[in-house]
Amino acid sequence: MELVNKRMTKQKRVILDILRNTDTHPTADWIYEQARKVLPDISLGTVYRNLGVLTETGQIMELNYGSSYSRYDGNPNNHYHSVCLKCGRVKDLEMPLHKELEKEVETLNCDKVLYHRLEFYVICQSCQQKEKDKK
Amino acid sequence: MELVNKRMTKQKRVILDILRNTDTHPTADWIYEQARKVLPDISLGTVYRNLGVLTETGQIMELNYGSSYSRYDGNPNNHYHSVCLKCGRVKDLEMPLHKELEKEVETLNCDKVLYHRLEFYVICQSCQQKEKDKK
DNA sequence: GTAGTTGCAAACTTTTTGCTACCCA
DNA sequence: TGGGTAGCAAAAAGTTTGCAACTAC
Numbered sequence: 001m002e003l004v005n006k007r008m009t010k011q012k013r014v015i016l017d018i019l020r021n022t023d024t025h026p027t028a029d030w031i032y033e034q035a036r037k038v039l040p041d042i043s044l045g046t047v048y049r050n051l052g053v054l055t056e057t058g059q060i061m062e063l064n065y066g067s068s069y070s071r072y073d074g075n076p077n078n079h080y081h082s083v084c085l086k087c088g089r090v091k092d093l094e095m096p097l098h099k100e101l102e103k104e105v106e107t108l109n110c111d112k113v114l115y116h117r118l119e120f121y122v123i124c125q126s127c128q129q130k131e132k133d134k135k
Numbered sequence: 136m137e138l139v140n141k142r143m144t145k146q147k148r149v150i151l152d153i154l155r156n157t158d159t160h161p162t163a164d165w166i167y168e169q170a171r172k173v174l175p176d177i178s179l180g181t182v183y184r185n186l187g188v189l190t191e192t193g194q195i196m197e198l199n200y201g202s203s204y205s206r207y208d209g210n211p212n213n214h215y216h217s218v219c220l221k222c223g224r225v226k227d228l229e230m231p232l233h234k235e236l237e238k239e240v241e242t243l244n245c246d247k248v249l250y251h252r253l254e255f256y257v258i259c260q261s262c263q264q265k266e267k268d269k270k
Numbered sequence: 271g272t273a274g275t276t277g278c279a280a281a282c283t284t285t286t287t288g289c290t291a292c293c294c295a
Numbered sequence: 296t297g298g299g300t301a302g303c304a305a306a307a308a309g310t311t312t313g314c315a316a317c318t319a320c
Contacts, residue, residue, distance in 0.1 A: 007294055007299060027311070028284080043302045048285060050300095065197055067242045069284055082246060095243055098236070102255065108230055109215060112256035120237065122246035142274060163309080178277045183310060185275095203285070204309055240319055276317070286307065292300080 002049075006057060012050045013027040014038050019080070019092030025090040027069050064118055065090065085128035096100055141192065145183045149173050154195055154209030160216075160225040162204050171172060200225065217255040221262035228255070 019026070026034075032047045051072055054060045061073040065083045071090060080093040090109045102113040123131075138246040153169045154161075161169075165180045166194050186207055191197045196208040206225060238246040258266075 005295085005299070009294070009300065011301070033240060040201050041302070042264075043304095045286075045303075046301055049287095051284095063152075066197075066199065075160075082240060082244065082245070085249060088186050091244075093240060093243065093244075098233075101162075101233070101253070103216060104230060105228060105255050105257070108228065109217065110257045111219070111226075111255075112263060113217075114220060116253065116255045118236070118251060120240050120246075120248050120251045122240070122248050124246045128247060140274070140320085144275060144319070146276075176277070178279095180278075180311075181276060184312095187311095272318100272320095274319085276315100277299070278314095280312085282309100282311105284307105284309085287305085289303090291302085293297105294299085295297100 006053060011035070011039060012117050014042070014055070015047060015050050016054065019054075019072055021067070023076070025063060025071040025073050025094060026085070027071055029069075031072065045076065062111055063090065069113075076118075078115055080118045080120070082122045082124075084124040084127055085121050086123055089124060141188060145206050146170070146174060146177055146181050147189070149177070150182060150185050151189065151194065151209070154189075154207055156204045157209070158227060160198060160206040162206055164204075166207065198225070213250055213252075215255070217257045217259075219259040219262055220256050221258055221265075224259060226259070 014035050015031060018031055024030075024063050028044070028047055031051070032042070032044050035042045035047060051060070052063070055062045055072075060067060061076055063071045063073055063081065065071070065081070067088070073092075075092070078097060080095060080097075082091045082093055083089070084091075098118075102116055104109070105113050105116075136167075149170050150166060151201060153166055154176075159165075163179070163182055163186060166186070167177070167179050170182060174201045186195070186197070186205075190197045190207075193211050196211055197210055198206045198216065200206070200216070203231045208227075210227070214233060217228055218224070219226075233253075236250055236253075240246070240248050
């Protein structure tokens with residue numbers, strides 16, 4: 001948090017690689033399982049500690065959409081997500097940021113807006129299909 | 136969840152009253168403490184169970200903004216929030232819903248959008264003031 | 271009367287932390 | 296070489312659940 005030196009360890013690098021090479025918005029536990037394939041002795045505590053550090057330094061994003069556990073996103077640039085209410089899958093949305101919303105709030109409120117988060121709760125196509133098949 | 140009959144118990148009524156008479160977006164634990172002032176024998180499990188039922192039936196909203204615990208909102212109608220990054224206070228925003236954002240996603244994506252959530256991360260006025268005072 | 275609900279406590283899940291040994295800069 | 300970091304395990308924090316007794320409808 002403070003102005004402490006952060007080191008690049010092999011554990012941190014592996015975690016970052018995993019996150020940058022998936023678009024599944026994984027949980028800490030999934031990342032731990034993947035990391036163990038490369039570093040069998042890595043501990044879950046280390047995964048959590050590094051996810052914390054990487055979030056603080058802005059290299060990844062922490063998401064928590066309705067569930068009791070966090071998900072992580074290797075893309076640190078603000079973007080929007082959709083969450084399927086049936087299957088829980090989190091998807092990146094390729095739509096431009098609506099920065100004007102922040103202006104709207106600042107005008108309304110006098111609070112200083114640093115960023116915003118927007119997510120859409122959906123029934124994804126494949127879950128829609130499954131519902132149709134049932135009938 | 137299913138088509139089960141739900142009963143109105145005194146515990147549920149008290150919880151609902153508490154939520155409707157605050158704008159602080161409280162945690163389950165805070166609600167429990169308040170409820171105990173009226174019903175000293177109420178248990179935390181009952182609070183959680185009722186918060187779950189009330190959320191399912193759409194009478195309240197569950198929020199979880201970055202923290203490890205949920206907050207609850209007695210206003211079940213979709214509205215936006217701002218969260219102060221310094222003091223953590225959650226505030227209701229009196230701004231109209233941007234339904235057109237949902238259209239944008241449906242066009243982009245073919246998923247069916249049920250609702251969306253938008254929150255703004257801010258430094259609130261009083262925290263801005265405190266920072267100024269330090270200097 | 272009876273099925274949904276309660277209080278209690280134990281269990282569960284996810285995340286954090288204390289400690290010693292280790293290793294990156 | 297020194298201080299940030301790892302591994303391990305225990306603990307914390309938040310939430311869920313099994314069960315017998317109770318109560319709203």
